[in-house]
Amino acid sequence: MCSFQCRRAVRLFPLTIVVLALVLSLGPAGSVADDGLRSQRLLVYISAGTPQLRTQLIRLGIDVLALDFEGVTARLTPAELRALQQAGFACQVMAVGAQSVLVDDRYHTFAETEAELQEIAALYPDLIRLEVIGRSVEGRPIYALKVSDHAQEDEWSEPAVLIFALTHAREHLSTEMALDIVHMLIEGYGRSGEITNLVHQREIWVIPDLNPDGDVYDVESGYYRFWRKNRRPNADGSFGVDLNRNFGYQWGCCGGSSSDPATEIYRGPAPFSEPESAALRDFAASHPNITVSLNLHSYGEWILWPYGYTYKPLPADMPPLDYEAFRRLAGEMAGMNGYRAVQASQLYLADGTADDWLYGTRGIFAFTFELYPRTYNPGFYPPGSVIPAETARNRPAVLYLLRTADNPRKVVGEGGDLTPPWVELVEPAAGGYISGPLSLRAEAGDDIGVTMVEFAADGRMLGLDEEPPFALVWDDAPAVGSVWVWARAFDAGGNMAESPHVLVHFAGASPGYFPIVQRMVVAGP
Ligand code: 0X9
Ligand code: ZN
Ligand code: CA
Numbered sequence: 001m002c003s004f005q006c007r008r009a010v011r012l013f014p015l016t017i018v019v020l021a022l023v024l025s026l027g028p029a030g031s032v033a034d035d036g037l038r039s040q041r042l043l044v045y046i047s048a049g050t051p052q053l054r055t056q057l058i059r060l061g062i063d064v065l066a067l068d069f070e071g072v073t074a075r076l077t078p079a080e081l082r083a084l085q086q087a088g089f090a091c092q093v094m095a096v097g098a099q100s101v102l103v104d105d106r107y108h109t110f111a112e113t114e115a116e117l118q119e120i121a122a123l124y125p126d127l128i129r130l131e132v133i134g135r136s137v138e139g140r141p142i143y144a145l146k147v148s149d150h151a152q153e154d155e156w157s158e159p160a161v162l163i164f165a166l167t168h169a170r171e172h173l174s175t176e177m178a179l180d181i182v183h184m185l186i187e188g189y190g191r192s193g194e195i196t197n198l199v200h201q202r203e204i205w206v207i208p209d210l211n212p213d214g215d216v217y218d219v220e221s222g223y224y225r226f227w228r229k230n231r232r233p234n235a236d237g238s239f240g241v242d243l244n245r246n247f248g249y250q251w252g253c254c255g256g257s258s259s260d261p262a263t264e265i266y267r268g269p270a271p272f273s274e275p276e277s278a279a280l281r282d283f284a285a286s287h288p289n290i291t292v293s294l295n296l297h298s299y300g301e302w303i304l305w306p307y308g309y310t311y312k313p314l315p316a317d318m319p320p321l322d323y324e325a326f327r328r329l330a331g332e333m334a335g336m337n338g339y340r341a342v343q344a345s346q347l348y349l350a351d352g353t354a355d356d357w358l359y360g361t362r363g364i365f366a367f368t369f370e371l372y373p374r375t376y377n378p379g380f381y382p383p384g385s386v387i388p389a390e391t392a393r394n395r396p397a398v399l400y401l402l403r404t405a406d407n408p409r410k411v412v413g414e415g416g417d418l419t420p421p422w423v424e425l426v427e428p429a430a431g432g433y434i435s436g437p438l439s440l441r442a443e444a445g446d447d448i449g450v451t452m453v454e455f456a457a458d459g460r461m462l463g464l465d466e467e468p469p470f471a472l473v474w475d476d477a478p479a480v481g482s483v484w485v486w487a488r489a490f491d492a493g494g495n496m497a498e499s500p501h502v503l504v505h506f507a508g509a510s511p512g513y514f515p516i517v518q519r520m521v522v523a524g525p
Contacts, residue, residue, distance in 0.1 A: 042081055043095040043376065047071040051311060054348040057089070059255050061263025063226070065298060067347060073376040075226070082212050102247075103219045106384020107172045110140065110215045113208050116179065117143050124186060127151050127199065133207070134279025137232050140212035142279050147185045147204040155203060159405040160289040162364070163398075164207035164280065165296040167243045167354065169214025169227040170380045173371050173390065174296035178208040180193065180391035182397055191461050192286065193454025197490040198402045201451060202465075203289065210276055211243060218388045224381050230276055232268070234261035241268035245350065246277040247357035248308040256349035280354060284362055291405045292365040293358050294398070298380060300347075300370040301339045303330045303397075306359040308344035309351040317360055324412045329404060330367060332411070333397035337369075344368065365408040367401070403494030410493070417493025421446035423453065425487050425499045428469075430519040437475040442487035442499060445471055454488045480506050484522070 041063075048054045048071045057072055058064055062080050073094075076084070084089055108116065121130035129151040132141040148155065163181060165174035185204060186231045188195030198204070209215055213231035218224055229240025236297040238261045245257035248271030252259070257267035272278045284290055307315060307324040314323050330341035344350065355366035372390040373382055382390070410416025427441035440462070444450045453470035455462040462485075470487070477483070486501040505516040 010333075015165065021371040040097065041075040041077065042093050042097075043073065044076050044081060044084075045071055045073050045092045045094055046084060047090040047092075048141075048370065049080075050238050051346050051348055055256065055345075057084075058265065058348045058350075059258070060084075061258050061260055061265060062144065063228075063264050064348075065379055066374075086088065101224045101381050103222055103224060104381070104384045106387060108175055108208075109219060110209055110212045113175060113179070114141070114143065117145055117208070117380065120182065120186065121145065125152070127189060128301050129187060133283045134275055136211070136213045136276055137230055137274065138213045142207065142210060142212065142276060144207045144283060145182060147182060147199060147206065148202065149200050156289050158201060158203050158289065159291045159407075160203040160205060160287055160404050161402055162205050162207075162287070162290045162293040162358075164210050164212050164293070164354075166209045166215055167276075167295065168297060169211050169218040169229070170224065170373075171296075172380070173298045173382065173387070174254050174284075175208045175215075176387045177296050177369075177371060177391050177394060178206050180387075180395075182206050182208075184395055184398075187428035190464065191502075193452060193461070193464055193488050193490055194494075194496060196454075196464055197452045197496075198399070198494060201400055201492050201494065202405055204286075204402065205283075205287070205290075207280070207283075210280060214240070226380065228264050228310050229266065230274055232274060234266070236261050238262040238266075241274050243274060243277050244354055245352040246272060246274050246280070247352050247354050248272050249357040249360040250307075251352040251354070253351045254309050254349055256309055256351035271352065275353070275383075281357070284358060284364070288362075290362070290364055292401055292408055293355070293367070294370040294401060295354050295366065296371065297368055298371040298417070299371060299373050301374045302347065302368070302370040303334050303337075303339045303341040304344040304347070304355070304368040304370065305341070306344060306366055307331050308353045308356050309349065311345050311349065313343055321409060321412060321414060322365075325409045325414075326365065328409060328411045329365065329401070333367070333400055336397040337394050338401060339369065367402075369397075406493045417448050417491055417495060419447040419491075420495035420497045421450050421489040421491050423450075423487050423489035423499045425502050428485075428502065428504060428517040430502075430517055437473050438477045438485075438504065439471065439472040439473050440485060440487070441469060442489070444468075444487070444497075446489070446491045447489055447494075448493070450489050451492050452490045454490070455485070457483045457485045477504075478506050482506070 063075045064072050088319040121128045129146040131144045133144045134142045165178035187198050211230050213228050217321045218227040229242050232241045242265045245267040253265050258265045332342040358364040358366035407416030423442050424446040428445050442453050452466050454464050455472045462474050482505045484501045487499040489497050501522040503518045503520050
């Protein structure tokens with residue numbers, strides 16, 4: 001058996017895009033014969049330089065693959081292309097035929113995700129709680145995994161963060177991102193002071209696969225099917241509801257979704273008609289400590305904030321302060337991952353999205369990341385070789401979001417813990433001689449409370465202490481040589497301070513060893 005940390009055997013399929021000859025069998029617009037291998041589609045760039053024009057396009061129910069501020073890339077049937085040209089859109093055909101892409105097994109299948117979650121939960125019962133929060137249309141479990149200390153208990157006083165992925169079936173990189181966050185937290189726990197502090201101070205919920213039926217359907221033939229929706233059998237014989245149009249806030253209000261079951265943006269017959277969206281609703285409603293959420297999609301490299309249902313940046317259901325906080329939080333994260341931060345409707349209007357519901361009804365600071373890449377090539381199916389870099393790229397932004405969860409409005413100066421702690425290394429004392437293992441001791445304080453002190457030597461984490469006096473014995477310190485040592489203090493708001501660094505010379509090993517301590521300020525809080 002493979003542990004969750006080891007790489008699965010990799011079968012290397014070259015990512016091939018086979019462009020087949022176009023067969024002129026014309027289906028109806030928005031045809032549901034959506035098998036990536038068989039359906040005849042045109043890859044078309046359509047000029048649309050305003051959110052309104054892009055919304056008009058998407059409202060037609062065409063399959064939009066990517067977009068920028070000048071236009072969109074879509075997979076069109078020939079009939080759809082003609083209709084668009086007749087409506088006056090400038091269209092440029094970029095490729096003709098069906099894209100056939102072999103499934104890349106460096107991505108997790110639903111079964112592999114499930115096995116990995118169970119394995120992690122069994123390995124780390126103190127840190128991980130695994131729950132089934134609902135079942136899909138076809139009866140598959142929807143998993144939520146909590147990362148927190150005392151994971152089996154509910155710690156309602158801790159702010160909770162909700163991270164969910166694979167709302168859309170073909171967006172497999174989003175599941176990899178969700179799993180990478182879990183791995184980052186587990187592997188950093190007890191090693192990184194920042195991550196340990198966050199695991200102690202937050203409840204971090206991760207739903208890696210909200211749409212298991214769509215996920216399975218997308219890959220089960222061995223070729224990707226470009227499937228987006230869930231697998232609800234619709235009344236007209238088509239399949240699937242767009243889960244990101246099925247949430248019950250301003251559901252179907254504004255032309256940002258479709259009532260036609262065959263389209264890619266079908267909103268369903270009623271708000272929360274789908275068990276997958278209802279599971280997320282019930283989960284959020286029963287965890288009132290959730291303050292921020294991250295909705296993982298692909299692709300485009302965007303960070304989106306609400307609302308999606310209106311072009312107005314400041315509608316009546318968003319206080320100006322929240323707007324400022326959304327802009328600030330998204331902008332900070334964009335600076336960390338190189339994505340572009342915009343209000344969701346700046347791309348195009350969408351109503352009934354998860355984020356609009358999470359913010360509009362629960363007040364949760366809800367963000368969507370549209371992950372790598374930026375354009376239709378490689379689009380939804382980048383080779384698995386990009387997974388490590390494209391998930392690691394988002395780690396700093398995710399940690400930032402976790403830090404703000406005590407009060408997201410603190411970033412615009414409204415409440416929350418804004419004041420970092422202070423910390424001093426008081427032992428080893430300057431000029432002293434110490435025999436035996438090196439004792440480290442720090443003094444630290446904070447306006448609200450120090451939660452943890454981390455000790456480090458030459459960038460290596462030595463250990464953590466949560467109770468004053470903050471101390472650590474470094475028993476495998478070198479006998480000879482020089483090392484910089486320092487301490488970091490954390491508070492519940494996720495703020496961090498670093499002490500001045502202290503240079504310790506180890507003079508030799510006989511009869512004990514005698515560190516000579518030299519105090520040099522090289523970095524301060
Ligand atoms: O359309 C969606 O549901 C999301 N994009 S995706 O390509 N992953 O399907 C984005 C929704 C963001 N909200 C708005 N654009 N209003
Ligand atoms: Zn999506
Ligand atoms: Ca503080």
